[in-house]
Amino acid sequence: MESCVYCGISASDWKKKGRVGCSNCVELFREEYLRFIPRTPDGIWEPPTDFPMHGEWKELQSLVQSERWKKIDSYSLPFSYRYRVARNPKGSVYPVRTTKPPERFFLDWFSGKIDISEDVVPSHFETKKKKRRLSFEKETRISWKGGTLFTGDEDHFRWEYVTDSLADLSETLDSSFIEEFWDRERFDYKKGIGFxxxxPTNSGEGDKFSVAVPDSYTESGILEGFRLPTDWGFYREEGQGRLIFFRKNFGRNxxxxxxxxxxxxxxxxxxxKEAGKASSTRFPF
Incomplete structure (x- = not known):
């Protein structure tokens, strides 16, 4: 088969762009597609025993989680936290093609009012045939649940939440509406792959956590002895003076x-730290 009969993506399109057009053509390129999905963590990360301040870390861990986050927040560190989850509506082509305005589409989608057969254009063939003017062709940002829904800039929509508070992030992630993003009847999902x-780098659990810290920390030596886990990534925000640590595909657990x-x-x-050892400053537990 030269191309997917549902979305029109061909083998050459896949090899050139590394993107599929719908859940059906995922099966055409399944073996290669799977190679690029970030694996989920093997367990819960903890600093190795040879990392600096391991004893202080254990003391901090003795606190109840909610109190731990509040304790860290009380120091007003120049950290920024971001959570993102990427999805595609079930039965759609990528990116979503709809004649509804994006804001109306998403509000209806999350309230269960969308009829996928009527509100979403099922293929690029029909788009060309009817020459429809589609709403999702421009980047759009929609305020929703304290965060932002993005569409039009990538081949999926995503919800992002940014905060300077760990306690706030934890509370948001425990909100009931977050569970909606793991509804397999609402979003495209395949067993053995995920959402x-x-x-494919955004598939699987489809989520991403990141933390931004001042780039100056790498020069001051304050992070000396720390090594980022090999399954994490990082980059510098040029002009912002920030270093971003991130990882995809955590999942709810x-x-x-x-x-x-x-x-x-x-x-x-x-x-x-002083010469690789903890200073005399102590956490006021």
């Missing part, structure tokens, strides 16, 4: 790995 997006790594970074900053 589907055009680019893997968030503690992110919170552990972030709270350990916070511990290094709060207590400081």
């Amino acid at each position: 589907l997006t055009s680019c 893997g968030k503690n790995s992110f919170f552990n790594l972030v709270s350990y970074l916070a511990l290094l900053v709060i207590l400081g």
Whole structure:
């Protein structure tokens, strides 16, 4: 088969762009598609025993989680936290093609009022045939549930939440509406793969956590002895003076790995180090 009969993506399109057009053509390129999906964490991350301040870390861990996040927040560190989840409506092509305005589409979608057969254009063939003017062709940002829904800039929609508070992030992730993003009847999902997006690097659980810290920390030596886990990534925001640590595909049960790594970074900053050893400053537990 030269191309998917549902969305029109061909083998050459896949090889050139590394993107699929719908859940059906995922099966055409399944073996290659699977190679690029980030694996889920093997367990909950904790700093190795040879990392600095391991004893202080254990003391911090003795606190109840909610109190732990509040304790870290009380120091007003220059950290910023971001959570993102990427999805595609079940039965759609990527990106979603609809004649409804994006804001109306999403509000109707999450309230269960969408009829996929009427409100979503099922293929690029029909789009060309009817020459429809589609609403999702421009980047759109929609305020929703305290965060932002993005569409039009990528081949999926995503919800992002940014905060300077660990306690706030934890509370948001425990909100009931977050569970809606794991509804397999609402979003494209395949057993053995997970939730589907055009680019496989956003598939699987489809979520991403990141923390932004001042880039100056790498020069001051305050993070000396810390090593980022090999399944995490990082980049520098040029002009912003920030270093971003991130990881994809945590899932609902893997968030503690992110919170552990972030709270350990916070511990290094709060207590400081002298010649690779903990300073005399102590956490006022």
